[in-house]
Amino acid sequence: MKIICLANNFREHALEINHEVPDKPVFFLKPDTALLRNNNAFFLPDFSDEIHHEVELVFKISRLGKSIERKYAHRYYETIGLGIDFTARDIQRECKKAGRPWEISKAFDGSAAVSNVFINKNQFHDLNNIKFRLDINGNTVQKGCSCNMIFKIDEVIEYVSRFITLKTGDFIFMGTPPGVGKVKIGDRLQAYIEDNLLLDFLIK
Numbered sequence: 001m002k003i004i005c006l007a008n009n010f011r012e013h014a015l016e017i018n019h020e021v022p023d024k025p026v027f028f029l030k031p032d033t034a035l036l037r038n039n040n041a042f043f044l045p046d047f048s049d050e051i052h053h054e055v056e057l058v059f060k061i062s063r064l065g066k067s068i069e070r071k072y073a074h075r076y077y078e079t080i081g082l083g084i085d086f087t088a089r090d091i092q093r094e095c096k097k098a099g100r101p102w103e104i105s106k107a108f109d110g111s112a113a114v115s116n117v118f119i120n121k122n123q124f125h126d127l128n129n130i131k132f133r134l135d136i137n138g139n140t141v142q143k144g145c146s147c148n149m150i151f152k153i154d155e156v157i158e159y160v161s162r163f164i165t166l167k168t169g170d171f172i173f174m175g176t177p178p179g180v181g182k183v184k185i186g187d188r189l190q191a192y193i194e195d196n197l198l199l200d201f202l203i204k
Helices: 011-016 070-076 089-098 153-163
Strands: 003-006 027-030 051-053 055-061 077-085 112-114 131-136 139-145 171-173 188-193 196-202
Touching: 055 131, 055 139, 070 077, 070 153, 077 171, 077 188, 077 196, 112 171, 153 171
Parallel strands: 003 171
Antiparallel strands: 003 027, 055 077, 055 171, 077 112, 131 139, 131 188, 188 196
């Protein structure tokens, strides 16, 4: 199982963290040890003072595929959930400044919270108009819509599968909308697709 994450797939988010808006999909990987399930608490690591939340739509791959043409990409996913891509923003900045890879800021243990519930794609009227949000302590901090993604899921599957074989059970995190920010001990994170609560857990 792989966790494939899109970077800067929302223009407004790229601008808010001073990243370039990409002209083709940019992705990175998280290991399976990054997976956080069952609404288990996320424990703040001791190596960062600035862990940010990034709520994202997550597509689950449903069949094996390599070099998938875009017109067939819809055959490779059936369900959609939510995830939180936790990011050590202070470490990411240090790595970027030094010109080093920044997986250390993204791939640490527990950094990929994923909902247990995934919704069948056929329940959505339009996959390009899925609304989602993140509330912290009852206040909405991020709101997104798949309509604002620079690269849609079929295009992402086509691009990623040129380089990496996709396998059943892989997750694709589709990037975060603007509004990212620091989490702290005691925060309660609740993430929704439309009005469906899919994630609900604490920061410890």
